[in-house]
Amino acid sequence: MKYYRGKNYVGLLYISPWIAGFLLFKLYPFVMSFIYSFTRFSILDKPVFIGLENYIYMFTKDKLFFPALKATLAYVFMTVPMKISFALFVAMLLNMKLRAINIFRTAYYLPSIFGGSVAVSVLWRFLFMKEGIVNKFLGLFGIKAVDWLGNPDIALFTVSLLAVWQFGSSMVIFLAGLKQIPNELYEAAIVDGASRIRKFFSITLPMISPVMFFNLVMQTINAFQEFTGPYVITGGGPMNATYVYSILVYDNAFRYFRMGYSSALSWVLFLLIMIFTALLFRSSSYWTYYEDGGK
Amino acid sequence: MNTVALHRKKVKMIRDGTTKALLYAFLVLFGIFMVYPLLWIIGASFKPNNEIFKTISIFPSKVVLDSYVKGWQGTGQYTFGTFMINSFKLVIPVIIFTIISSTLVAYGFARFNFPLKSFLFGLMIATLMLPDSVTLIPRYILFNNFGWVDSYLPFIVPALFASHSFFIFMMVQFLRGLPKELEESATIDGCNSFQTLIKILVPLCKPAIISMTIFQFIWTWNDFLNPLIYINSVNKYTVALGLRMSIDGTSVIHWNQIMAMTVIAMLPSIIIFFLAQKYFVEGIATTGLKG
Numbered sequence: 001m002k003y004y005r006g007k008n009y010v011g012l013l014y015i016s017p018w019i020a021g022f023l024l025f026k027l028y029p030f031v032m033s034f035i036y037s038f039t040r041f042s043i044l045d046k047p048v049f050i051g052l053e054n055y056i057y058m059f060t061k062d063k064l065f066f067p068a069l070k071a072t073l074a075y076v077f078m079t080v081p082m083k084i085s086f087a088l089f090v091a092m093l094l095n096m097k098l099r100a101i102n103i104f105r106t107a108y109y110l111p112s113i114f115g116g117s118v119a120v121s122v123l124w125r126f127l128f129m130k131e132g133i134v135n136k137f138l139g140l141f142g143i144k145a146v147d148w149l150g151n152p153d154i155a156l157f158t159v160s161l162l163a164v165w166q167f168g169s170s171m172v173i174f175l176a177g178l179k180q181i182p183n184e185l186y187e188a189a190i191v192d193g194a195s196r197i198r199k200f201f202s203i204t205l206p207m208i209s210p211v212m213f214f215n216l217v218m219q220t221i222n223a224f225q226e227f228t229g230p231y232v233i234t235g236g237g238p239m240n241a242t243y244v245y246s247i248l249v250y251d252n253a254f255r256y257f258r259m260g261y262s263s264a265l266s267w268v269l270f271l272l273i274m275i276f277t278a279l280l281f282r283s284s285s286y287w288t289y290y291e292d293g294g295k
Numbered sequence: 296m297n298t299v300a301l302h303r304k305k306v307k308m309i310r311d312g313t314t315k316a317l318l319y320a321f322l323v324l325f326g327i328f329m330v331y332p333l334l335w336i337i338g339a340s341f342k343p344n345n346e347i348f349k350t351i352s353i354f355p356s357k358v359v360l361d362s363y364v365k366g367w368q369g370t371g372q373y374t375f376g377t378f379m380i381n382s383f384k385l386v387i388p389v390i391i392f393t394i395i396s397s398t399l400v401a402y403g404f405a406r407f408n409f410p411l412k413s414f415l416f417g418l419m420i421a422t423l424m425l426p427d428s429v430t431l432i433p434r435y436i437l438f439n440n441f442g443w444v445d446s447y448l449p450f451i452v453p454a455l456f457a458s459h460s461f462f463i464f465m466m467v468q469f470l471r472g473l474p475k476e477l478e479e480s481a482t483i484d485g486c487n488s489f490q491t492l493i494k495i496l497v498p499l500c501k502p503a504i505i506s507m508t509i510f511q512f513i514w515t516w517n518d519f520l521n522p523l524i525y526i527n528s529v530n531k532y533t534v535a536l537g538l539r540m541s542i543d544g545t546s547v548i549h550w551n552q553i554m555a556m557t558v559i560a561m562l563p564s565i566i567i568f569f570l571a572q573k574y575f576v577e578g579i580a581t582t583g584l585k586g
Contacts, residue, residue, distance in 0.1 A: 010488055011407025018400040018419065018463065021456025025434060026422055032433035043436060093322060098315070106572060107326040110333065113568045113575075117517030118535045119560040122542055122553065123336050133335060133351045140351075165329070217424070225428050228519045232539060246428060246520075253432050254524055263432050270429040277424065 037264035042257050054264035065265075067240045068248040071156060072269075075230075075244055076223040076276075079160040084215055087167040091174035092204070105175075112168025121232035124162045125149070128233075149234055152241035159229050159242050170215045177211035178204070209288040217280055224273050245269050333561075340554040347550050359551065366552035367559075369541065373529055375556055378537030385447045385522075385533060386515045389454045393511050394504055396457035401466030402492050406478070422460045435524060449525045450515070462507050469503035470496065506574045513564050534560045 012019075037054055041047035058065050090108055094101055114120040127134050128148035135145040148158040185203050194202065205212075227246035230236060236243035249269065253262035331353075338353035340362055346355065367375045403409075404416055438449045457463055473496070481491045497504075519535045526532060532540065538560050542553055568575065 008407075008409050011403045011409035011412065014403025014407065015400045015409075015415065017396045017455065018457040019415070021396075021453060021458045022418065022422065024437075025453050025456065025458050026425065026430060029430035029433035029437065030425070032436070033429055036433060036436075043439065090325070093318065096318065098318065098322075104322050104326055107330050109575070110330060110565075110568065113513055113564045114561060115514060115517045116519065117560070117564075118519050118538045119517070119557045122538060122557050123332055125542075126336065126339075126550070126554070127332055129348075131348045133348070136348070136351045165332075221424060221426055225426055232519070232542075249428060249431075250520070250524075253435070259432055259436060266428050266432060270426055273426050 033263045033266060036260050037267050039260040041260035043259050044257070047260060050260070054261045057261070058264060058268065064240065064243060064248055068243050068245045071241065071243055072224060072245040074156055075160055075226060076220060078157060079163045079223045080216065080219045082160070082164045083167045083219060084170060084212070086164060087170035087215070088174050088212070090167070091171045091178055094171075094175055095178040108171060109168035112166040115166070116226070116228040118228065118232055120162060121229055124159075124229070124233050128158050150238055152239045155234050155238055155241045159233050162229050162233070163223065163226065170219065173211055173215055174208060177208040181207045206289040210290060213280065213284050213288050217277055220276055220280065221273055224269065224276070336554050337558055340551055340558045342551055344549060344551050347554070362549070362551035362555040363559075365549070366541075366555040369537075371529065373532070373537075375537060375559065377530065378532050378534045379559075381531055382516060382533040385450055386512060388447070388451045389515050390508055390511045392451060392454035393457070393459060393462055394507055396455055397459065397462040397466050397507065398492075398497065398500065398504070400457045400463050401470055402496065404463070405467045405470035419460050419463060423464065431524075438525070444525055445527045445531060450521065459511070462511070465506065466500070466503055469500060473499055502574060505571060509567050509571050509574060512567055516563060
């Protein structure tokens with residue numbers, strides 16, 4: 001900046017709280033969790049170096065590791081596509097020039113403000129209990145009561161519906177993206193006689209692909225770490241059907257105080273998230289469209 | 296020819312009208328579907344216990360208030376009031392320190408040049424995507440060594456150090472959108488950079504600061520995992536922990552009391568949302584999009 005000529009280091013002074021915070025609360029724990037992952041460490045004693053033992057144990061002996069991995073992947077593959085397609089669909093409806101759109105936007109966003117709180121998880125438990133009102137509602141149409149939380153084949157789906165219900169912030173981001181698509185593109189398409197479906201695939205989707213990418217990355221990272229929903233609604237059950245990875249990490253760290261082992265677990269999760277994010281980034285050059293060529 | 300064209304136009308208008316009506320009907324139905332669970336639990340919290348799971352109706356046949364009175368008193372030594380006060384004791388300092396630290400840091404990034412700036416900025420953005428779970432355990436061990444477990448310091452101190460990159464990023468985006476002329480004239484008038492920030496920029500940043508306040512409030516208020524890890528004593532429990540204890544603790548379940556306390560736990564977020572809706576949407580849209 002011209003008007004702060006010569007005071008190059010003033011900026012560093014302003015960002016110094018973040019630098020200190022980054023080193024202490026992000027970088028240090030990040031490095032340490034890698035180091036702890038090669039140790040046996042119960043927090044009371046000093047960590048003991050045991051090489052790859054934690055990782056070997058994880059893949060060969062821990063009976064909960066693969067179920068947790070499976071539950072988490074299933075959760076991610078259910079939640080993210082459902083949430084994103086829902087958010088996009090609703091955002092497109094809201095983007096049509098209609099009156100009172102703010103009221104609808106408010107109503108659709110409202111569930112999202114509770115995030116991953118205990119309160120909505122408790123609510124979910126009440127809604128999907130065997131005698132809960134979801135079954136009462138289905139009963140009106142003659143559908144037999146479903147054991148939403150007790151059936152191991154459905155429980156994870158029920159839990160993931162909670163996250164889908166909270167599609168609000170993705171919706172708002174999509175809506176902002178849709179508003180930026182220049183109208184001329186659609187007008188030109190109408191002149192060319194393009195159908196609705198054609199307009200969606202040839203204009204809407206390419207134009208919002210960067211927003212889609214952002215939503216996908218953030219939602220995937222979040223879904224991999226989901227904890228409160230499965231922990232409060234079903235407690236990981238029935239038969240470990242909702243025992244997601246974060247519960248596995250939590251139990252090992254804070255119930256059994258195996259800090260070394262749970263660090264190893266969290267590194268595997270971290271690598272998994274990185275692989276998925278990297279895949280998204282790699283693939284994005286094929287399906288995202290930037291007007292400025294992505295610079 | 297003319298009448299045919301006119302007729303066609305009429306048909307088109309009617310068709311557009313029907314599409315619109317259908318669309319509205321769908322939006323309304325979908326809205327009810329989205330909000331119904333929330334309305335239901337509010338209604339259910341006023342119902343007598345034996346009525347709750349009988350119908351899907353929102354409205355109680357007879358309004359009962361003792362669910363709130365008894366639920367608030369709780370079963371143990373501490374009332375729900377204790378948990379509410381605790382939550383505020385945790386949330387308010389976190390919000391204040393987040394605002395101060397994030398604004399300072401964002402100002403540094405948005406208005407100054409310094410060595411390694413783009414590297415540091417990239418690092419800050421990268422931490423946005425760093426999963427919390429990978430730093431969770433060593434951070435716990437660190438705070439445990441500091442003797443901070445079972446206090447609110449593990450929440451408050453990181454806020455002092457601008458640990459939420461999201462807010463720094465949001466503020467940087469906002470500052471970049473502000474014209475620099477005012478600051479330039481303030482400098483000519485002899486203000487130093489800090490005075491410029493306080494006197495000129497902070498008043499202009501009010502919308503961003505409000506967005507920051509509501510997001511931080513809602514995230515910290517609803518947070519469950521961190522309080523679960525760091526807070527052990529019941530007298531320090533936050534609302535989230537208190538609520539979770541009440542669903543696990545009661546053997547003879549008084550549904551309506553739990554629902555009443557669930558509603559109480561949601562209430563602050565709802566109030567804030569309706570007071571500051573505009574800032575919610577803007578906050579998400581600006582940070583999300585320009586990312």
